[in-house]
Amino acid sequence: MERDAFLTRVRSGISGATLPPAPELDPGPLTPELADVDLVERFGTVLATLDGTLHTGDPRAAIEEIIAHHGPGPLLAWDDEHLPLPDAVHRFLQSGCARTDGVVPHSAEKRLTHQGGYFDVLYGLTGAEAGFAETGSIVVRSGPGRPRMASLVPLVHIALLPSDRIFRSPMHWLTEHGADVAAVANTVYITGPSRTADIEQRLELGVHGPREVHVVVIE
Amino acid sequence: MTTSTFSERGAAAVGSAAAAAVGDGARHLIEKRAAAVDAYPAMDAMRDRVREIRLHTLAHLDAYLADFADSVEAAGGHVFFAADADEANAYILGVAGEAGAELVVKSKSMVTEEIELNGALEAGGLTIVETDLGEFIVQLSGDRPSHIVAPVLHWTKEQVGHLFADQLGVPYADEPTELNQIARTHLRRIFLRADMGISGVNFAAASTGTIAIVTNEGNGRLTTTAPRVHVAVMGMERVVPTVEDLGVMLEVLGRSATGQSLTTYTNLITGPRRPDDDDGPDEFHVVIVDNGRTAVLGDEVSEVLACIRCGACLNICPVYRTVGGHAYGDVYPGPVGSVLSPILFGFEGREELPYACTLCGACLEVCPARIDLPSLLVNLRERVAQEGTAFSWLDRPLDAYEFAATHPTMWTASIDGASLAGRANRGGWFKRLPWRGKTWTSVRNLPAPAVTSFRRWWKKHHGA
Numbered sequence: 001m002e003r004d005a006f007l008t009r010v011r012s013g014i015s016g017a018t019l020p021p022a023p024e025l026d027p028g029p030l031t032p033e034l035a036d037v038d039l040v041e042r043f044g045t046v047l048a049t050l051d052g053t054l055h056t057g058d059p060r061a062a063i064e065e066i067i068a069h070h071g072p073g074p075l076l077a078w079d080d081e082h083l084p085l086p087d088a089v090h091r092f093l094q095s096g097c098a099r100t101d102g103v104v105p106h107s108a109e110k111r112l113t114h115q116g117g118y119f120d121v122l123y124g125l126t127g128a129e130a131g132f133a134e135t136g137s138i139v140v141r142s143g144p145g146r147p148r149m150a151s152l153v154p155l156v157h158i159a160l161l162p163s164d165r166i167f168r169s170p171m172h173w174l175t176e177h178g179a180d181v182a183a184v185a186n187t188v189y190i191t192g193p194s195r196t197a198d199i200e201q202r203l204e205l206g207v208h209g210p211r212e213v214h215v216v217v218i219e
Numbered sequence: 220m221t222t223s224t225f226s227e228r229g230a231a232a233v234g235s236a237a238a239a240a241v242g243d244g245a246r247h248l249i250e251k252r253a254a255a256v257d258a259y260p261a262m263d264a265m266r267d268r269v270r271e272i273r274l275h276t277l278a279h280l281d282a283y284l285a286d287f288a289d290s291v292e293a294a295g296g297h298v299f300f301a302a303d304a305d306e307a308n309a310y311i312l313g314v315a316g317e318a319g320a321e322l323v324v325k326s327k328s329m330v331t332e333e334i335e336l337n338g339a340l341e342a343g344g345l346t347i348v349e350t351d352l353g354e355f356i357v358q359l360s361g362d363r364p365s366h367i368v369a370p371v372l373h374w375t376k377e378q379v380g381h382l383f384a385d386q387l388g389v390p391y392a393d394e395p396t397e398l399n400q401i402a403r404t405h406l407r408r409i410f411l412r413a414d415m416g417i418s419g420v421n422f423a424a425a426s427t428g429t430i431a432i433v434t435n436e437g438n439g440r441l442t443t444t445a446p447r448v449h450v451a452v453m454g455m456e457r458v459v460p461t462v463e464d465l466g467v468m469l470e471v472l473g474r475s476a477t478g479q480s481l482t483t484y485t486n487l488i489t490g491p492r493r494p495d496d497d498d499g500p501d502e503f504h505v506v507i508v509d510n511g512r513t514a515v516l517g518d519e520v521s522e523v524l525a526c527i528r529c530g531a532c533l534n535i536c537p538v539y540r541t542v543g544g545h546a547y548g549d550v551y552p553g554p555v556g557s558v559l560s561p562i563l564f565g566f567e568g569r570e571e572l573p574y575a576c577t578l579c580g581a582c583l584e585v586c587p588a589r590i591d592l593p594s595l596l597v598n599l600r601e602r603v604a605q606e607g608t609a610f611s612w613l614d615r616p617l618d619a620y621e622f623a624a625t626h627p628t629m630w631t632a633s634i635d636g637a638s639l640a641g642r643a644n645r646g647g648w649f650k651r652l653p654w655r656g657k658t659w660t661s662v663r664n665l666p667a668p669a670v671t672s673f674r675r676w677w678k679k680h681h682g683a
């Protein structure tokens with residue numbers, strides 16, 4: 001249907017509507033009133049309930065611990081310049097991990113071959129724009145050098161989060177940084193590992209996305 | 220919509236293993252929701268905000284849809300306005316044709332079920348694969364989803380194991396962990412080859428053209444990232460003014476649906492992949508679907524369009540928990556479906572839906588948009604009653620009642636429980652009554668009267 005005809009029809013629907021009164025929107029704050037807490041501590045507690053892990057302290061030691069646990073494997077990582085820990089990628093390579101290229105070609109055929117190369121990567125290494133203490137979530141934004149797939153296809157996702165980017169709740173971040181959302185093609189809130197409870201309501205991790213999510217705090 | 224009635228389908232479902240599983244699942248979700256709400260002191264304030272934003276948007280829907288379309292186009296996306304299911308399906312087929320698509324992946328979406336997109340695309344020669352684990356099971360088996368957010372509440376793990384063994388050629392397994400792994404491996408190969416991804420839209424922000432798609436599994440992200448083309452299909456009422464308003468919706472959606480403070484992946488998409496981006500789709504289309512919504516908007520029950528599709532009213536509904544989702548006969552079950560379906564798809568064959576409710580009010584208690592579903596159902600009941608024909612099955616028992624009530628001797632005899640009690644089952648319910656009572660008990664059980672009638676009791680205790 002033509003856009004104008006469609007919208008005219010909608011308008012005629014509204015004119016017949018008996019909607020409850022809809023006042024103009026309250027311009028007041030949209031942030032929920034929540035108790036003051038230690039943000040890092042709260043973040044870690046909530047993330048743990050979601051089967052994710054928050055690493056505070058020496059970030060390099062945290063990365064080495066993760067690699068020691070799973071052994072070397074293919075890595076899909078953001079470019080160094082987008083990571084708040086300059087030698088993070090290097091740590092993986094030093095431990096015997098091979099890095100996969102994250103740039104997906106536009107052509108159908110090349111796309112197939114390329115994505116096939118990293119659909120079974122073990123590690124994904126990304127930065128994080130923000131963290132939400134209340135929900136244990138991180139915000140990850142796409143862009144050049146910041147492939148979306150790095151936080152999606154690996155079994156183990158490691159996100160590097162600067163400590164001064166932890167916000168009280170999603171709305172505390174969004175009301176300050178709402179414009180950042182649409183400035184890129186994809187902004188995702190990641191709240192723990194991929195999960196499903198479709199079969200008999202039993203929780204299973206890693207159904208399509210990562211089975212492990214490690215948030216490493218960078219001071 | 221099938222030709223059977225709600226009461227026929229409901230009566231068949233009561234006591235079945237499938238309905239029992241849906242009931243158990245729903246009770247589990249009720250507990251999870253309650254815990255999440257307890258842990259979030261701002262819930263009531265946010266629900267007020269949600270209602271305000273939703274009603275405001277609906278009152279200016281044409282303007283917000285125009286803004287939204289402009290914003291999507293400014294971000295490099297395409298917008299199509301579909302008056303009905305056929306227009307939506309034809310457009311999506313056209314996009315697939317131009318992109319040379321053969322294999323299409325989908326992430327769970329109610330509106331695509333409403334418009335029966337899969338059938339239309341298959342008729343056009345495309346292969347469609349549902350990627351939400353529950354929907355994947357539904358599709359493989361040819362079954363239908365029984366719950367908005369948990370489509371296979373009615374399946375056991377053994378049934379899934381046999382299905383996978385039969386359909387995917389894998390060894391039988393019945394541990395959810397193994398079943399999950401089988402699905403992950405199988406669907407990864409599909410995602411890799413898929414040309415086009417189709418998703419629903421949980422919410423859309425008019426000012427930026429951003430759409431939100433929430434999934435727990437991550438299939439929503441793979442569907443909208445791996446293929447070359449992404450088509451997002453949305454009911455026209457999904458829009459809100461800004462990204463911040465969209466954030467307010469997210470504050471209540473996960474908590475109300477599954478007791479999660481946020482769903483695992485909240486995917487916010489603004490247009491296709493940007494010129495220097497590493498990955499993401501080259502093309503992005505949004506299909507805005509009316510398909511009867513304008514009629515709902517102009518109806519006395521228009522408030523129902525404020526629904527955010529969390530499913531909380533289904534879980535809390537004693538009728539839904541007893542009969543399961545299929546008895547409702549349409550894509551949208553439970554209290555919200557009983558309001559929406561008759562207006563969206565027509566009253567015919569749906570006259571009973573407004574009565575599939577005890578008016579207990581629990582759905583209003585939990586609705587994150589505070590939609591007054593009980594009042595809307597009463598409104599629809601009035602209209603069904605005024606139409607006059609829908610409840611012909613009730614005429615004969617009512618005639619019987621009228622006859623007995625106006626003939627004192629007959630009345631006394633008929634309410635003398637001793638003459639009837641022998642027919643009741645051990646629970647004190649009649650499952651089958653003779654003569655005129657038969658019509659009533661063909662659709663519901665009747666509680667057996669007390670063995671001693673009130674008249675007899677009064678006479679004995681108070682003399683006369």
